[in-house]
Amino acid sequence: MIWVYKYDENYIWQADKDIEVDVENGEEIPKGYTDKQPPDGLFIAKYDPKKEEWFESATQEYIDSLQSDPPPPDDVALLKKQVALLTLQLSQLQRGGAS
Structure with missing residues (x-):
């Protein structure tokens, strides 16, 4: 069993929709999921399927607005x-x- 990470049509991570997939027994990773875990510290994680990696998509203005x-x-x-x-x-x- 492995964890896979859900992203929406804009490739934004949907953290509350991560699931486990039993790839050892032939279960395939569903469309819209990846086995690449988003790194900690991203405000709005966005997936790049070509590079198979996550990156920060939040603007600096948005990040600053979250600071108290x-x-x-x-x-x-x-x-x-x-x-x-x-x-x-x-x-x-x-x-x-x-x-």
Whole structure:
């Protein structure tokens, strides 16, 4: 038994439709399937039947849209920034005002 990997009419991997095929007992790989496993890390895996390999078909814009926004700064980071600003203002006042 081997796992085979389903792709649609546009050769896009259909991960939820992978199946096992008993090739040792003469069962053939169905049309629209391949025994080449898509590599990990592809966002939209697309199969090239001529080269018998998978490649990334997602655009960089699509991949970027899946990335989460950075978290807001935490309270400690905000306090450090405020202390730095106040320290700068204090040193400017001690020298006779802002330059």
